[in-house]
Each structure stands twice: as structure tokens, then as C-alpha cells.
Amino acid sequence: MRYVLRLVLPRVLLAIITLVVVSATIFWAVELLPGDAATRLLGQGATAERVTAMREVLKLDQPPLQRYVGWLSGFVRGDWGESLVSALPSSIASAGGRQSRPVADLVLPRLSNTMILAAAALILYVPLSLILGLVTAIYRDRKLVSWLSALVLVGTAIPEFVIGIVLLLVFSVTLQWFPPLSLIDDAQSFTQLLSMLVLPAVTLTLAMTAYAVRMMQTSVMAVMESDYVRLATLKGLSRRRVIWRHVLPNAIGPALRVTVLNLAWLIGGVVLVEVIFSFPGLGRQLIDSIKLLDTPVIEAIAMILAAVYIIANLGADLIAGFLNPRLRTG
Amino acid sequence: MTHQAADSTTVLSVPGRAPGSVRRSWETIRDLPAPYLLATAVLAIHLLVALTGPLWAPFDPVKLSAGPPFTSPSPDHLFGTDNFGRDVFSRVVHGERVVLLLAFSASGLAVLVGASLGVILAYLRNWVDESAMRVVDLLLTIPPLILSLLLLSALGSGYVIMISTVAFFFALRVLTVIRAAALNVVTEDFVTAARLRGESAWSVARREVLPNVMSTVLVEFSLRTGYAVLFIGGLSFLGFGAAPPTPEWGLMISEARPYVTNAPWIVLAPSLALASLVVSLSLFTEAISEALGLGSSRVRDV
Numbered sequence: 177m178r179y180v181l182r183l184v185l186p187r188v189l190l191a192i193i194t195l196v197v198v199s200a201t202i203f204w205a206v207e208l209l210p211g212d213a214a215t216r217l218l219g220q221g222a223t224a225e226r227v228t229a230m231r232e233v234l235k236l237d238q239p240p241l242q243r244y245v246g247w248l249s250g251f252v253r254g255d256w257g258e259s260l261v262s263a264l265p266s267s268i269a270s271a272g273g274r275q276s277r278p279v280a281d282l283v284l285p286r287l288s289n290t291m292i293l294a295a296a297a298l299i300l301y302v303p304l305s306l307i308l309g310l311v312t313a314i315y316r317d318r319k320l321v322s323w324l325s326a327l328v329l330v331g332t333a334i335p336e337f338v339i340g341i342v343l344l345l346v347f348s349v350t351l352q353w354f355p356p357l358s359l360i361d362d363a364q365s366f367t368q369l370l371s372m373l374v375l376p377a378v379t380l381t382l383a384m385t386a387y388a389v390r391m392m393q394t395s396v397m398a399v400m401e402s403d404y405v406r407l408a409t410l411k412g413l414s415r416r417r418v419i420w421r422h423v424l425p426n427a428i429g430p431a432l433r434v435t436v437l438n439l440a441w442l443i444g445g446v447v448l449v450e451v452i453f454s455f456p457g458l459g460r461q462l463i464d465s466i467k468l469l470d471t472p473v474i475e476a477i478a479m480i481l482a483a484v485y486i487i488a489n490l491g492a493d494l495i496a497g498f499l500n501p502r503l504r505t506g
Numbered sequence: 507m508t509h510q511a512a513d514s515t516t517v518l519s520v521p522g523r524a525p526g527s528v529r530r531s532w533e534t535i536r537d538l539p540a541p542y543l544l545a546t547a548v549l550a551i552h553l554l555v556a557l558t559g560p561l562w563a564p565f566d567p568v569k570l571s572a573g574p575p576f577t578s579p580s581p582d583h584l585f586g587t588d589n590f591g592r593d594v595f596s597r598v599v600h601g602e603r604v605v606l607l608l609a610f611s612a613s614g615l616a617v618l619v620g621a622s623l624g625v626i627l628a629y630l631r632n633w634v635d636e637s638a639m640r641v642v643d644l645l646l647t648i649p650p651l652i653l654s655l656l657l658l659s660a661l662g663s664g665y666v667i668m669i670s671t672v673a674f675f676f677a678l679r680v681l682t683v684i685r686a687a688a689l690n691v692v693t694e695d696f697v698t699a700a701r702l703r704g705e706s707a708w709s710v711a712r713r714e715v716l717p718n719v720m721s722t723v724l725v726e727f728s729l730r731t732g733y734a735v736l737f738i739g740g741l742s743f744l745g746f747g748a749a750p751p752t753p754e755w756g757l758m759i760s761e762a763r764p765y766v767t768n769a770p771w772i773v774l775a776p777s778l779a780l781a782s783l784v785v786s787l788s789l790f791t792e793a794i795s796e797a798l799g800l801g802s803s804r805v806r807d808v
Contacts, residue, residue: 190643194648202656205653205659205660206660209659330788330789334784335739337759341773349766349770356766443651444740447651447652447655466655466659478656490647
């Protein structure tokens with residue numbers, strides 16, 4: 177138990193500190209965006225008084241530190257503020273107040289779309305990387321497998337937006353199997369939703385799998401050269417039994433860690449893939465909001481993505497810690 | 507396992523030399539399997555195009571109406587023309603220099619800063635090293651792409667800012683790798699001997715430590731250049747990198763995306779150029795890493 181505490185506590189603490197540092201950086205970067213929210217909201221033609229009044233409503237007259245603390249505590253409590261873009265200038269003019277849309281209403285549907293995409297990618301990824309990793313490690317002397325390994329190596333290097341574009345060209349433009357735009361909010365039926373999910377999910381899977389196969393392969397090969405596997409083979413156990421009972425359980429730990437690391441890496445990939453396929457998820461919303469300077473939405477999405485990234489890294493770190501017996505003693 | 511064996515024979519056959527020194531590696535590169543040699547050849551072609559491309563590219567890369575818009579590939583326009591009638595082949599050829607220059611600058615800066623700090627910290631091994639590594643650990647868990655997007659849109663997307671941002675995130679990773687390699691060296695007897703001889707810290711770091719981590723530095727440079735091509739390409743693809751009408755490949759791919767249905771060559775040409783560059787760089791890194799006896803499996807971290 178003390179070991180667990182010593183393993184978990186400092187890492188969780190570091191993750192929390194990182195989150196605070198990242199949140200401050202995000203807030204600071206968003207502050208630096210050109211123009212301020214009040215003028216952006218009211219448009220260029222607004223009078224000085226209107227801008228001053230709006231600055232008060234948006235609390236822009238407060239010092240930055242106070243606003244940062246206010247924003248962060250609001251974010252933690254689930255109050256993410258209101259989007260600047262969805263407010264219509266005409267309604268502000270007529271009612272004097274703001275016709276606004278809470279950030280959460282805008283972001284949460286996008287978050288669930290991205291989670292659907294990530295889940296679809298993981299469903300393909302886990303069996304594919306496990307099987308390919310095992311097969312390429314066990315049969316590495318065969319010619320076909322060495323070609324497969326070379327292909328995997330090439331796969332790790334190709335950027336996901338190139339994979340995405342090529343898949344789009346082949347399966348959507350040429351063969352017309354899948355729609356070129358994955359506007360899943362407009363999907364009429366479940367089959368239509370699935371056909372829209374296939375290309376983005378496969379793109380993400382290919383980009384992740386190549387790397388995971390590589391890691392799985394290395395870790396299986398290391399285990400197969402270990403003394404206990406050699407002993408098990410010399411004891412006369414069947415090859416199948418050696419692989420299932422001795423190799424697989426010992427090789428799966430590092431593979432698990434890579435999977436969690438891949439989740440963190442997925443954050444970047446998801447932004448690119450969503451843009452390629454016009455997928456209405458968090459990543460594309462982030463890019464759109466940055467271009468529209470919709471600061472509350474940018475802050476909320478950047479925080480969500482950063483939190484997922486940091487928590488995934490923490491998870492990978494903890495898995496590595498629990499799997500390393502040398503850390504457990506002493 | 508095999509790497510260790512190779513290392514020990516190296517040590518035996520060349521007494522007094524640390525394993526993985528640079529000079530012996532050319533012979534090893536020569537004996538590598540065909541895919542690596544092919545990759546090295548492809549990489550050489552890319553470098554040649556970057557150096558000489560603008561001299562022989564048939565058209566000005568930003569000249570509008572070099573031909574009718576959306577001309578499919580033909581002898582006049584090898585990769586066709588784009589929506590503005592610009593020659594896609596000339597744009598890809600000119601883009602090579604932009605892509606490589608940006609990537610080399612970012613990875614060069616990252617390796618310079620990261621390797622120097624890594625060697626210094628490993629040499630110090632005191633509270634400065636300890637606390638610096640805490641900070642590095644913290645910075646390493648910041649998501650690079652998300653923060654780069656925010657910083658670039660806030661600070662403006664000039665090349666200097668982009669290169670510094672990318673170099674910052676890469677330098678952190680280089681630092682940890684080089685520091686780990688240098689830690690193995692500073693405990694060696696010849697470093698202790700140099701210290702006892704009364705050599706200055708600077709001289710020990712430069713003459714004893716640095717030459718022995720040089721192979722790791724080289725591999726890091728090659729590896730990070732590949733990552734930088736990917737990362738900067740991604741930034742440009744999302745509209746946060748090079749500005750139009752620069753013939754940067756990531757930007758070209760994103761600009762050509764709307765025409766993928768009727769003019770696929772506009773998007774295909776820069777995509778294939780980018781893919782072949784990154785793949786050849788990655789295989790080349792693998793090759794030199796193998797040749798320098800450093801092994802190959804490493805964790806992707808960007």
C-alpha cells in the first residue's frame with residue numbers, strides 16, 4: 177500500500193501542477209489574440225460607451241490574474257462561459273442584453289462526436305496491433321513477414337493527413353464506397369453514420385497501429401529471448417503453450433503502455449483527421465474557433481484536449497510503474 | 507541483445523574507442539539491407555532537389571496561369587496545374603527547399619539547445635540538474651500541437667516564431683535523450699582522469715563527453731528532422747504555418763483539398779513528396795542508428 181502511494185501520489189501531483197501550468201499558458205495565449213472580446217462581439221462600428229459597457233459585462237475591466245482565477249474556477253465547476261460568435265449583433269442592439277449560447281452547449285456535442293470517432297478507431301486498433309505485433313515477432317524469419325515489418329516501418333512515418341487524403345481519393349472519389357465528408361450530425365440512419373465513420377476511423381487506426389505493432393514486436397521479441405521462455409521451450413512445452421502462457425502475458429504490459437501513450441498522441445491526430453473529413457468534432461471546432469477568435473470556446477476545448485493528453489500520459493506512467501518490479505521493492 | 511554483442515566486439519577490435527563512434531560507421535551503412543540503401547538514395551534525391559530545384563524547375567511556383575487551370579498531368583505540366591493554373595510540378599520542386607529549410611532549422615535549433623543543456627546537466631549532476639529535470643518533466647506533458655496552434659495564432663505565424671515554437675517542444679525531448687546518454691559517459695574513468703588532470707569543466711565537456719555522445723546527437727538530429735517535417739506540415743495543413751502562396755507541401759495539400767474530386771493530382775503530388783521524404787528520413791535514421799550501434803526501438807513522443 178505504501179508502495180502504491182509512493183508511486184501514485186507524486187505523479188498525480190505532477191499532473192495537477194501541469195494542468196495548472198497548461199491552463200495558465202492557454203489563458204495567456206488566448207489573451208494575446210488580436211483585439212478584445214468586447215470589440216469582437218460588437219463589431220468595428222460600435223461606440224466607445226457600448227464597448228466600455230460590454231467590457232464590464234464580460235469582466236474585461238478586471239486585472240488578468242483575477243480573470244484567470246475566475247475563469248479557472250468557473251471551468252472546474254462546469255461554467256465555461258458563453259460563446260462570442262453565436263451571439264447575434266442585431267439582438268444585442270435591440271434588447272440591450274446578449275443573446276448568447278453557452279460554450280458547453282456548443283462543445284459537448286462535439287466532444288461526444290470525437291469520442292465516437294476515438295472509440296471506433298480503438299475498436300479497430302486493439303486487435304489489429306496485437307495480432308500483427310505477435311505474428312511479425314514470432315514468424316520474423318519468413319519473407320512475407322519481413323515485408324510486413326518493412327510496411328509497418330513505412331506506416332509509422334507517413335503523416336495522418338496524407339493517409340487520410342489517399343484513403344479519401346481511393347475509397348471516396350474513385351470507388352465511391354464512402355462519403356467524402358463525414359458530417360455525422362446529418363446522418364439519417366445508423367448505417368449512414370457507420371459509413372461516415374469508416375474513413376476517419378481507419379485513418380486514425382493506421383496512423384496508430386503501425387507504431388503499436390512496432391512496439392509490440394520489439395517487446396515480444398525481447399520476451400522470446402528471455403531465459404524463462406527458453407526454459408519453458410527446453411522443458412518441452414508446445415510452441416502454442418509457450419506463446420499463450422509465457423510470451424503473451426509478459427509482452428502485453430509494454431503494449432498496454434503504448435496504447436495509452438497513443439491515446440495522448442491521438443489528440444493531435446484527431447485535429448488533423450477531423451479537418452480532412454470535415455468531421456464535426458472537438459478538433460475541427462478548435463480550428464474554426466481560433467479562426468473566428470471565439471475565445472471562450474478556444475479555452476474550453478484546449479483545456480479538454482490538454483487534460484485528456486495529460487491524463488493519458490499519467491496513465492501510461494502509472495502502468496509502467498506498476499509493471500516494473502524493480503520499483504516495487506525497497 | 508545483438509547490439510550489445512556488436513558493441514563489445516567494436517570495443518575489442520578498436521581499443522580505446524567508445525562503442526558507436528562515428529568514423530567506423532560508413533562500412534556498416536554499406537552492409538545494410540536494400541530498403542535502407544534505397545531510402546538513403548531517395549533522401550539524397552530530396553536534398554539534391556532542395557539544393558538545385560529552383561534552377562531547373564520549368565515554371566515560377568507562384569506564377570498564375572502557367573497553363574489553363576486544372577490541366578491534368580501532361581509532358582508540359584508533369585503534375586498538372588492547380589485551380590489558379592499554377593504548375594504543380596514546379597511548386598512541389600520549389601517547396602522542397604521551403605520544407606527542408608524549415609525542418610532543418612527547427613530540428614537544428616532543438617538539437618543545439620537540447621544537446622548542450624543535456625550535456626551540461628549530466629556533467630553537473632547536482633541540485634541544478636535535479637530541479638531542471640523536474641521542470642522538463644512538467645513541460646514534457648504539455649500537448650505540443652494544441653499549444654503550438656494557440657501560440658502561433660496569438661504571436662503571429664512568422665517563420666521565426668514557428669521554428670522557435672517547434673524547436674522548444676523538440677528540444678525538451680532531445681535534452682532528456684542526450685542527458686541520459688551523457689550520464690553514462692561522465693561516470694567513465696577517462697572523464698574522471700581528465701577532471702583529476704585539472705582540466706576545466708568546459709574542456710572536459712567538449713573534449714571528453716561530447717565526442718562520446720556525438721552519435722546519439724546525430725541520430726537525434728535525423729530523427730527530429732523527420733518529426734519536424736511532419737509537425738510543420740501538419741501546422742501548415744491546418745492553416746497555422748506557411749502563408750499562401752508559399753509552395754509549402756502541407757499548405758498545398760490543404761489548399762487542394764476542395765478539388766480532390768475533379769483534380770486529384772493537385773493534392774496527390776505534394777502528398778507523395780511529403781510521404782517519401784518522411785519515410786526516407788525515418789529509414790535513414792533507423793540505418794544510422796543501427797550503424798552507430800544505438801539500437802532502434804524508441805518511443806514516439808510528439
